[in-house]
Amino acid sequence: MSNKPANKIQDLQYFGEYGGVNPSISDSATFTFLHAKTMLDTFEGHAEGCYLYSRHTSPSNLYLSEALAAMEFTETANVAASGMGAITSVIMQVCGAGDHIVSSRTIYGGSYAFLKNFVPKFNISTSFIDITDLKAIEDAILPNTKMIYCEAISNPLLEVANIKELSKIAKAHNILLVVDNTFTPLIISPQKLGADITVHSLTKFINGTNDTVGGVVCGSQEFIDSLRSVNNGAAMLLGPVMDSLRSASVLKNLRTLHIRMKKHSENALYLAEHFENDGLKVVYPGLKSHKDYNLFKEIYNKEYGFGGILTIDVGNIEKANELMELMQNENLGYLAVSLGFYKTLFSAPGTSTSSEIPEEEQQKMGLSDGIVRFSIGLDNDIERTYRAMRMCMKKVGIL
Numbered sequence: 511m512s513n514k515p516a517n518k519i520q521d522l523q524y525f526g527e528y529g530g531v532n533p534s535i536s537d538s539a540t541f542t543f544l545h546a547k548t549m550l551d552t553f554e555g556h557a558e559g560c561y562l563y564s565r566h567t568s569p570s571n572l573y574l575s576e577a578l579a580a581m582e583f584t585e586t587a588n589v590a591a592s593g594m595g596a597i598t599s600v601i602m603q604v605c606g607a608g609d610h611i612v613s614s615r616t617i618y619g620g621s622y623a624f625l626k627n628f629v630p631k632f633n634i635s636t637s638f639i640d641i642t643d644l645k646a647i648e649d650a651i652l653p654n655t656k657m658i659y660c661e662a663i664s665n666p667l668l669e670v671a672n673i674k675e676l677s678k679i680a681k682a683h684n685i686l687l688v689v690d691n692t693f694t695p696l697i698i699s700p701q702k703l704g705a706d707i708t709v710h711s712l713t714k715f716i717n718g719t720n721d722t723v724g725g726v727v728c729g730s731q732e733f734i735d736s737l738r739s740v741n742n743g744a745a746m747l748l749g750p751v752m753d754s755l756r757s758a759s760v761l762k763n764l765r766t767l768h769i770r771m772k773k774h775s776e777n778a779l780y781l782a783e784h785f786e787n788d789g790l791k792v793v794y795p796g797l798k799s800h801k802d803y804n805l806f807k808e809i810y811n812k813e814y815g816f817g818g819i820l821t822i823d824v825g826n827i828e829k830a831n832e833l834m835e836l837m838q839n840e841n842l843g844y845l846a847v848s849l850g851f852y853k854t855l856f857s858a859p860g861t862s863t864s865s866e867i868p869e870e871e872q873q874k875m876g877l878s879d880g881i882v883r884f885s886i887g888l889d890n891d892i893e894r895t896y897r898a899m900r901m902c903m904k905k906v907g908i909l
């Protein structure tokens with residue numbers, strides 16, 4: 511049997527209680543026990559297979575969690591109400607007062623704001639470092655450092671984290687490597703490259719329908735148990751729990767992820783190559799001009815391609831806005847944050863999803879305000895899309 515990520519989802523066999531081809535949706539906040547003793551054991555974390563209360567876990571959430579764990583090659587997983595719910599639980603579980611984090615400086619705006627502005631309240635400090643500079647990462651590790659935090663492909667600059675090397679550094683210092691794999695589900699398998707914990711915003715590619723937010727933490731049984739501990743688990747006590755109805759719908763969408771990722775990647779590569787040939791400043795990890803192209807090729811699961819996200823620097827924010835409004839009017843996509851939808855989505859990260867990052871920091875990272883981030887959709891005729899986008903670019907004077 512093939513060990514490829516999508517096939518592992520395919521190979522799961524879940525029945526509903528009446529033999530339905532989809533597992534029944536659990537519709538209960540609390541669960542009965544036949545014996546009082548079992549309730550005590552469950553509280554103490556020893557009663558395998560018993561449900562206690564839906565903030566702890568529910569059958570529907572376990573089905574989705576196990577499918578995501580299969581995809582990410584981890585022992586188990588725990589779904590959350592949002593990507594931020596997953597990420598913040600991990601950070602609060604691993605770090606306490608006086609601890610330190612080494613983070614990539616190019617991460618999702620919400621994660622950046624959490625590390626920069628929120629956790630200092632608990633006396634947790636963070637060094638934001640260029641994730642592609644392995645020496646700088648290692649040099650930033652202090653005796654009180656507890657984790658290296660990064661995104662497999664950074665948002666929005668599309669830098670590639672060398673997870674293998676980062677994992678060696680983390681292991682040498684006995685700290686955890688936590689990787690946000692939201693941009694590259696199936697494409698990159700952080701756990702196989704040495705990551706300790708993989709997190710996702712399910713809101714994006716994995717669910718793919720933009721009808722809910724969701725998140726997941728994939729890791730060892732021991733770590734996930736600790737997150738769910740009734741005594742000191744961040745997921746259990748902070749309570750970012752996903753509703754069962756939602757986890758059932760996300761699970762159904764997850765089953766087509768492999769087909770969608772291939773199409774997102776195929777369409778994005780087509781546009782990236784054509785717009786680069788036209789002379790535009792395109793950043794896409796599948797282009798030979800991308801500085802991490804070779805690294806990406808070394809670590810990716812080839813059949814899923816280079817992903818659905820590309821950026822084009824059109825010079826300044828005025829041009830970016832003009833282009834995005836025109837493309838929306840031409841029905842080429844939506845001017846919206848987020849990614850992984852069937853329609854192309856575009857936004858200017860400098861003024862939206864990365865606006866939490868101070869302007870001077872943005873400049874240091876090379877985040878120009880003329881960058882437009884595209885999450886390329888599932889267009890059936892990408893040549894037609896290319897021609898129509900090209901017309902828009904000509905109209906606003908970029909081509």
Ligand SMILES: *Cc1c(COP(=O)(O)O)cnc(C)c1O
Nearest residue numbers: 592593594618692711713723724
């Ligand atoms: C969207 C996103 C998040 C946050 O996820 P939510 O589901 O919106 O809470 C975290 N990381 C990355 C890379 C994202 O794109």
